[in-house]
Amino acid sequence: MNGITTRLDMSDNESPHYVHIFFMDGVGLGSADPNSNPFATAVLPHLTTLLGENWYTRERGRITTPRASLVPTDATLGVPGKPQSATGQATILTGRNAPQVVGEHYGPKPNTAVANLIHQGTLFHDVAAAGGRAALLTPYPPPYFDSINNGKRLYSAVPLAVTSAGFPLMTVDDLRNGRAVSPGFTNQAWRDLLGYTDMPLLTLWEAGQRIAALAQQYPFSFFEHWPSDRSGHRGTLAAARVHLEMLDTAIGGLLDAWDDAHGLLIITSDHGNIEEKEHRQHTTNPVPTILVGPDHANLAAAIHALTDIAPVVRQFLGLPHPRTN
Ligand SMILES: [Zn+2]
Numbered sequence: 001m002n003g004i005t006t007r008l009d010m011s012d013n014e015s016p017h018y019v020h021i022f023f024m025d026g027v028g029l030g031s032a033d034p035n036s037n038p039f040a041t042a043v044l045p046h047l048t049t050l051l052g053e054n055w056y057t058r059e060r061g062r063i064t065t066p067r068a069s070l071v072p073t074d075a076t077l078g079v080p081g082k083p084q085s086a087t088g089q090a091t092i093l094t095g096r097n098a099p100q101v102v103g104e105h106y107g108p109k110p111n112t113a114v115a116n117l118i119h120q121g122t123l124f125h126d127v128a129a130a131g132g133r134a135a136l137l138t139p140y141p142p143p144y145f146d147s148i149n150n151g152k153r154l155y156s157a158v159p160l161a162v163t164s165a166g167f168p169l170m171t172v173d174d175l176r177n178g179r180a181v182s183p184g185f186t187n188q189a190w191r192d193l194l195g196y197t198d199m200p201l202l203t204l205w206e207a208g209q210r211i212a213a214l215a216q217q218y219p220f221s222f223f224e225h226w227p228s229d230r231s232g233h234r235g236t237l238a239a240a241r242v243h244l245e246m247l248d249t250a251i252g253g254l255l256d257a258w259d260d261a262h263g264l265l266i267i268t269s270d271h272g273n274i275e276e277k278e279h280r281q282h283t284t285n286p287v288p289t290i291l292v293g294p295d296h297a298n299l300a301a302a303i304h305a306l307t308d309i310a311p312v313v314r315q316f317l318g319l320p321h322p323r324t325n
Contacts (some may be wrong), residue, residue, distance in 0.1 A: 017294070019264045019313050020215035021092070021222045022254065023158070024247065025085060026229030028272020028285035029058045029072050037275050038240035046252030051290070056275070058285060062300070067260065069300035072286035075271045077305055079105055082282040085229070086110040088270030088306060089157035093122040095310030095322075109154045118157060123220055123310055124165035126319045132219040136162045137211060139170035139180040141194050158224050172196065179214065181207050183225055185250045204246055208253025215263060219317055232273030233280050240274050255292065264293035264316050268309060 032054065034040040039056035047055065050068045054060050063070040075083040077091065079099040084107030090098035094117060099105045102113035110118060127134040136158055147153035159169055170180035175190065176199060182190060185207035190199045202210065215221045231243040251267070258265055267290040272283030289309065291300050299312050314321055 015262050016219065017262050017264070017316060018215060018219050018221070019266065019316055020211070020220075021309075021313075022211065022251070022265065022267045023089075023092070023222060023224050024228045024267065024269045025224070025226040026232045026271060026273030026282065027269040028075070028275045028283050028287050029056060029060075030272065030275030030283070030285055032057050032059070035237070036278050038237055038244055038277055039275060042241045042244040042248070044244060044248040046248050046255060047290075050255065050292070056288070064297045064300065067296075068290055068292045069296045071289045071291075071300050071303045073268065073289040073303060073308075074305040075269075075287050076284050077307065081105045082284060083271035084108065084282065085270050086114045086157050090114050090117050090122075090161075091306040092268065092270065092309050093118065093124070093157065093161045094120075095307055095314075097307050108156065110157050110160060114157065115160060118161050119164050121322050122161040122165065123313055123319075124161045124167060126314060126322065127220045127317070128165045128167070130219075130317075130319055133217075134162075134165065134167055134220040134222075135214070135218045136167075136169060136222050136224065137181050137214050138183050138224045139172060139175040141172055141190070141196075143194075145169075145171075158222060162222075172199075175199065178210065181211050181214070181223065184227055185225075185246070203253075204249040205253035205256070208250040208255070209257040211250075211254050212257035212259075212263075215265075216259065220313065228269075229273050232275075232277070232282075237277040240277050243274070258292060260293050262294070264291065264296070264299070264313075266291055266309065266313070268306075270306070 030037040032040055051063050051070050055063055077097050077099050084105040086107035087098040087105050098117055101117055124134045174180040185204050186202050187199045190196045211223050231240045269287040272285035276283050289303055
């Protein structure tokens with residue numbers, strides 16, 4: 001541990017603290033216009049109970065309730081253009097202003113500059129250096145590993161960070177045995193599209209509960225829900241609304257099983273997209289960062305932009321703040 005005492009340390013009389021980032025790709029805070037924003041007509045009982053009415057609009061601003069805080073979070077980071085996934089995710093994972101460092105918003109997959117930034121250190125590296133275990137809870141099927149290994153596919157930012165820090169990616173066996181949760185929650189796509197016809201099915205609620213249970217096993221874990229960005233790029237306003245309702249049910253299960261006394265849950269995104277369905281591009285809207293857990297209101301007060309999320313995670317876990325040049 002290099003003499004560093006962190007809250008990763010287990011002791012007999014105190015349960016360890018842990019952080020989970022539930023990441024939704026391409027989800028921003030938009031207008032209240034029901035012809036543009038699928039949030040305006042979606043029925044989202046769990047998020048609305050947590051945060052109150054109209055939480056999904058830009059105009060609503062910061063929210064603090066007894067259980068949660070929401071921060072409209074700047075994803076543009078002072079760099080012109082539309083925020084992209086590689087630089088946005090790298091910013092969340094490093095706390096550094098990735099688009100500023102590499103000179104542009106870049107994505108969806110990291111280029112060399114973004115990859116270099118990730119290799120210099122992320123939250124996954126920080127936890128590894130402190131002697132803890134960290135995990136990306138979303139698994140990958142065998143063809144993914146094949147295409148990575150034969151050079152036909154590049155890692156996106158999150159799995160690049162995980163593997164760079166020396167942690168394994170979750171596999172089909174992890175999914176089958178309940179150690180992972182699929183990006184679409186239910187495993188239906190693993191049955192229908194990937195051919196695992198015997199893969200156990202979960203309800204959305206069960207998948208959310210499983211994320212909460214798995215998060216307790218790691219000081220730091222990450223769940224990557226990427227289909228929300230796809231729903232922004234493709235499909236109808238009505239389909240996007242259905243997608244958000246699915247997401248709300250899974251988050252409901254996650255919140256139902258979450259241990260607020262020990263776990264800091266951070267729900268966030270890399271850039272807007274799905275909240276403006278009159279076009280099919282990313283937006284410059286702020287993204288919602290939702291905090292649940294110990295001291296959520298004070299931690300939320302330190303968040304303004306995507307660069308502020310990693311420092312909050314480090315503070316909560318007692319990880320040293322990395323030197324950056
Ligand atoms: Zn996108």
